[in-house]
Amino acid sequence: MVKICCIGAGYVGGPTMAVIALKCPSIEVAVVDISVSRINAWNSDQLPIYEPGLDDVVKQCRGKNLFFSTEVEKHVSEADIVFVSVNTPTKTRGLGAGKAADLTYWESAARMIADVKGINFQILSNPEFLAEGTAIPDLFNPDRVLIGGRETPEGQKAIEALKDVYSHWVPEERILCTNLWSAELSKLAANAFLAQRISSVNAMSALCEATGADVTEVSYAVGKDTRIGPKFLNASVGFGGSCFQKDILNLVYICECNGLPEVAEYWKQVIKINDYQKSRFVNRIVSSMFNTVSNKKVAILGFAFKKDTGDTRETPAIDVCKGLLGDNARVSIYDPQVTEDQIQRDLTMNKFDWDHPLHLQPMSPTAVKQVSVVWDAYTATKDAHGVCILTEWDEFKTLDYQRIYDNMQKPAFIFDGRNIVNVDKLREIGFIVYSIGKPLDAWLKDMPAVA
Numbered sequence: 001m002v003k004i005c006c007i008g009a010g011y012v013g014g015p016t017m018a019v020i021a022l023k024c025p026s027i028e029v030a031v032v033d034i035s036v037s038r039i040n041a042w043n044s045d046q047l048p049i050y051e052p053g054l055d056d057v058v059k060q061c062r063g064k065n066l067f068f069s070t071e072v073e074k075h076v077s078e079a080d081i082v083f084v085s086v087n088t089p090t091k092t093r094g095l096g097a098g099k100a101a102d103l104t105y106w107e108s109a110a111r112m113i114a115d116v117k118g119i120n121f122q123i124l125s126n127p128e129f130l131a132e133g134t135a136i137p138d139l140f141n142p143d144r145v146l147i148g149g150r151e152t153p154e155g156q157k158a159i160e161a162l163k164d165v166y167s168h169w170v171p172e173e174r175i176l177c178t179n180l181w182s183a184e185l186s187k188l189a190a191n192a193f194l195a196q197r198i199s200s201v202n203a204m205s206a207l208c209e210a211t212g213a214d215v216t217e218v219s220y221a222v223g224k225d226t227r228i229g230p231k232f233l234n235a236s237v238g239f240g241g242s243c244f245q246k247d248i249l250n251l252v253y254i255c256e257c258n259g260l261p262e263v264a265e266y267w268k269q270v271i272k273i274n275d276y277q278k279s280r281f282v283n284r285i286v287s288s289m290f291n292t293v294s295n296k297k298v299a300i301l302g303f304a305f306k307k308d309t310g311d312t313r314e315t316p317a318i319d320v321c322k323g324l325l326g327d328n329a330r331v332s333i334y335d336p337q338v339t340e341d342q343i344q345r346d347l348t349m350n351k352f353d354w355d356h357p358l359h360l361q362p363m364s365p366t367a368v369k370q371v372s373v374v375w376d377a378y379t380a381t382k383d384a385h386g387v388c389i390l391t392e393w394d395e396f397k398t399l400d401y402q403r404i405y406d407n408m409q410k411p412a413f414i415f416d417g418r419n420i421v422n423v424d425k426l427r428e429i430g431f432i433v434y435s436i437g438k439p440l441d442a443w444l445k446d447m448p449a450v451a
């Protein structure tokens with residue numbers, strides 16, 4: 001029986017290995033981690049990550065051919081194939097600080113593998129392309145699986161062995177085999193291209209607001225061109241998530257190391273526009289509310305970086321909340337999947353510290369007092385001066401906005417960072433509405449948001 005061991009039981013290792021176990025009943029899969037609490041959660045009814053469909057897959061295989069364990073060395077020594085899916089944060093100090101990938105955890109995993117297995121193994125690059133919130137369908141039906149390896153007979157044999165695993169359910173023509181650098185750069189390029197689309201549409205959203213165009217109409221018209229395509233053209237408060245920014249920064253660093261400053265500069269703009277979009281949103285809020293939110297209650301609906309996940313890594317909500325707190329607002333946050341503890345951590349942690357294993361993250365001793373975290377949207381918005389929608393959770397589309405309006409201070413403002421509300425209906429109720437890239441409310445036209 002082929003045995004697989006995956007080091008790192010996180011957002012990638014957990015779901016990917018669960019799907020391999022489900023699709024390959026003849027393979028035994030062990031997922032190992034240094035975090036005892038994470039492994040305990042994987043072995044319980046309350047999995048450590050929220051991902052639609054994941055519970056079901058885990059329940060079908062756990063205890064049969066899928067195991068979660070902290071016995072890292074034991075499972076690595078028994079395995080035929082070892083996956084490494086550990087943290088790769090952005091370096092915060094030393095050479096390449098703020099850009100390069102910090103390979104501390106990767107190196108420690110590699111050294112441990114060498115300790116227990118010797119140095120006779122092949123290294124492959126098998127970047128994962130799943131998106132959170134849709135990880136299970138993405139893994140069941142991937143656009144492609146990418147395997148990079150050395151162009152030696154041993155390298156090619158290793159590629160074939162991994163290909164055999166995926167071919168249990170992925171059609172042959174979707175399994176792409178390349179050399180190592182091609183696989184590594186394809187991953188960074190795919191994320192950079194995706195993020196670039198969002199920054200492009202977000203840049204257009206600013207121009208739409210200035211001219212009276214509607215960014216939804218513009219995206220629709222642009223996306224109708226089959227060469228461009230309709231996906232990933234939703235204007236937003238900015239992209240978040242653990243990888244877009246990190247991968248682009250890493251790409252920038254690699255370009256610079258290879259003497260390509262112009263190429264590095266080109267990709268940096270994608271992040272600059274994303275930062276601009278987040279601060280533009282905060283400026284809109286503050287300027288429309290008479291240029292001050294000091295002591296005003298502002299409700300935040302949604303804290304996760306996208307819907308259908310509890311993940312808050314690099315979520316734009318962090319920057320928006322910090323911006324509002326900087327202007328002395330009182331912030332009341334509701335997200336259906338994010339805990340108070342997580343939100344307090346996010347608002348007090350230093351940039352990039354989130355990407356270290358949980359038990360190694362420095363914790364601030366004090367919580368942010370002006371933040372309250374509540375368990376429904378009506379409590380969050382009660383007596384608020386303004387409401388910000390920062391995650392596109394479906395439930396925010398069907399809230400009773402008349403009830404929310406009635407219980408708010410007046411004038412009542414809504415700032416929709418995801419373009420999910422019906423602007424006309426809300427204006428009829430009496431709200432002053434800002435929706436990214438949409439024609440501006442008369443009120444907002446007179447309150448220019450200049451940084």
Ligand SMILES: NC(=O)C1=CN([C@@H]2O[C@H](COP(=O)(O)OP(=O)(O)OC[C@H]3O[C@@H](n4cnc5c(N)ncnc54)[C@H](O)[C@@H]3O)[C@@H](O)[C@H]2O)C=CC1
Nearest residue numbers: 008009010011012033034035085086087088105109128357
């Ligand atoms: N989150 C995502 O959607 C995607 C992430 N990636 C990449 O996959 C990798 C993993 O990402 P996530 O799963 O999101 O991270 P994560 O933070 O959820 O999980 C990483 C896990 O590795 C464990 N770990 C760290 N060092 C270890 C060691 N030496 N031995 C055993 N366990 C160790 C940590 O305790 C943690 O549970 C990163 O390189 C990331 O850039 C790639 C594609 C998608």
Ligand SMILES: O=C(O)[C@H]1O[C@H](OP(=O)(O)OP(=O)(O)OC[C@H]2O[C@@H](n3ccc(=O)[nH]c3=O)[C@H](O)[C@@H]2O)[C@H](O)[C@@H](O)[C@@H]1O
Nearest residue numbers: 128129130131132198232233234236239240241243305306
């Ligand atoms: O390497 C990774 O970590 C993964 O990064 C992204 O996946 P993910 O970050 O989970 O989620 P996305 O659906 O890509 O969304 C990223 C961010 O962009 C935002 N977004 C997305 C699409 C859009 O049109 N507009 C927009 O603002 C989302 O709200 C979210 O904040 C990629 O889509 C995956 O292919 C990749 O594997």
